[in-house]
Amino acid sequence: MRIVDARVIVTCPGRNFVTLKIITDEGVTGVGDATLNGRELAVEAYLREHVVPLLIGRDPARIEDTWQYLYQGAYWRRGPVTMSAVAAVDTALWDIKGKVAGLPVYQLLGGRSREGVTVYGHANGETVDEVLAEVARFVDLGYRAVRVQSGVPGLAKTYGVSADKMFYEPADAALPTETVWSTARYLAHTPGVFARVREEFGPTLRLLHDVHHRLTPIEAARLGRSLEPYALTWLEDPVPAEFQEGFRLIRQHTTTPIATGEVFNSVWDATTLIREQLIDYVRTTVVRAGGITHLRRIFDYAALHHVRSGSHGATDLSPVCLAAALHLDLAIPNFGLQEYMRHTEETDAVFPHGYHFADGYLHPAETPGLGVDIDEEAAARYPYSPAYLPVNRLEDGTLHPW
Ligand code: EZ4
Numbered sequence: 001m002r003i004v005d006a007r008v009i010v011t012c013p014g015r016n017f018v019t020l021k022i023i024t025d026e027g028v029t030g031v032g033d034a035t036l037n038g039r040e041l042a043v044e045a046y047l048r049e050h051v052v053p054l055l056i057g058r059d060p061a062r063i064e065d066t067w068q069y070l071y072q073g074a075y076w077r078r079g080p081v082t083m084s085a086v087a088a089v090d091t092a093l094w095d096i097k098g099k100v101a102g103l104p105v106y107q108l109l110g111g112r113s114r115e116g117v118t119v120y121g122h123a124n125g126e127t128v129d130e131v132l133a134e135v136a137r138f139v140d141l142g143y144r145a146v147r148v149q150s151g152v153p154g155l156a157k158t159y160g161v162s163a164d165k166m167f168y169e170p171a172d173a174a175l176p177t178e179t180v181w182s183t184a185r186y187l188a189h190t191p192g193v194f195a196r197v198r199e200e201f202g203p204t205l206r207l208l209h210d211v212h213h214r215l216t217p218i219e220a221a222r223l224g225r226s227l228e229p230y231a232l233t234w235l236e237d238p239v240p241a242e243f244q245e246g247f248r249l250i251r252q253h254t255t256t257p258i259a260t261g262e263v264f265n266s267v268w269d270a271t272t273l274i275r276e277q278l279i280d281y282v283r284t285t286v287v288r289a290g291g292i293t294h295l296r297r298i299f300d301y302a303a304l305h306h307v308r309s310g311s312h313g314a315t316d317l318s319p320v321c322l323a324a325a326l327h328l329d330l331a332i333p334n335f336g337l338q339e340y341m342r343h344t345e346e347t348d349a350v351f352p353h354g355y356h357f358a359d360g361y362l363h364p365a366e367t368p369g370l371g372v373d374i375d376e377e378a379a380a381r382y383p384y385s386p387a388y389l390p391v392n393r394l395e396d397g398t399l400h401p402w
């Protein structure tokens with residue numbers, strides 16, 4: 001079998017997605033997600049100009065060799081653009097291998113290690129009362145784990161709080177919008193939110209919170225300590241994670257579990273964090289970290305150090321990425337949690353898929369391959385529309401992580 005064509009498809013059914021579709025001479029096809037929120041066309045061009053020509057004529061069965069060829073062969077290793085492009089190829093090749101074998105991809109990864117993939121949803125509100133109502137809604141929908149984000153008094157807009165509760169989309173304008181941040185206001189408000197949520201929902205509902213990279217290590221340590229009575233499953237991205245050693249300080253001060261990694265693109269971003277057990281969950285996903293092949297490598301390294309997975313699953317990870325992540329989630333021994341932000345009806349129609357949600361679990365399709373595709377005719381109805389993530393400033397105007 002040989003690869004005869006590969007198409008890079010950009011579509012915007014409510015938000016932008018970049019998808020690679022690989023076509024073989026025997027008619028078997030595979031899909032991979034290549035979406036990089038706010039920088040979509042960089043990956044589209046990387047694939048179209050520098051990857052697709054190298055794929056033509058290759059044997060699609062050689063997944064590892066193709067991965068090494070694109071990673072080592074570029075000479076310029078890593079980075080979100082390169083690794084998203086490599087991920088798309090890798091994901092599509094696993095899809096093809098599954099279809100050729102007549103098996104869902106999780107079977108090729110060792111078979112199921114659990115009955116379903118536990119997911120968490122995003123409860124959020126401007127006020128604590130609104131937050132409580134949203135948590136109740138997710139519990140009613142069957143969710144076993146809920147991320148809780150609240151507006152902060154004195155701040156006009158806060159990360160994670162949206163008007164449309166089911167379909168949070170932060171890339172909201174053709175040029176970046178600007179928001180204002182105050183660590184003091186946030187730290188004063190947040191523990192009280194979790195006190196109210198625990199009071200209302202009891203001790204066993206799994207609760208999570210995303211700091212979105214906004215604190216210093218000692219501020220994060222203080223927040224983690226103040227949240228200890230509310231027994232969070234994890235505190236996410238407490239600090240910008242380029243400086244891995246910074247997590248040592250957080251660890252010295254709090255038993256609140258730490259999750260990080262949605263901006264990581266290879267195991268090299270997390271070797272200190274994992275080796276020293278500075279985190280509890282590593283949170284990158286298929287499209288960000290070089291596909292199923294490399295994400296499996298990260299999760300296996302994590303397993304050796306008692307660190308679990310927590311795959312990123314925001315709406316900018318397409319249904320193709322989510323489908324691929326679910327196969328890995330089902331197979332690995334050290335699965336933690338899978339984030340699940342629902343896609344809109346328009347997006348779901350462009351990406352027909354067989355995964356489904358029931359009783360707080362996602363279940364991958366049982367059909368051969370990944371069980372997801374792109375409807376190219378439907379995709380063509382939604383042309384690319386520039387959209388950027390916001391930037392964030394302190395009250396005095398200093399640029400701060402968003
Ligand atoms: O802001 O994926 O945990 N989820 C997140 C996301 C990220 C977006 C950025 O594109 O932090 O909402």
Ligand code: CO
Pocket residue numbers: 210212236237262
């Ligand atoms: Co996050």
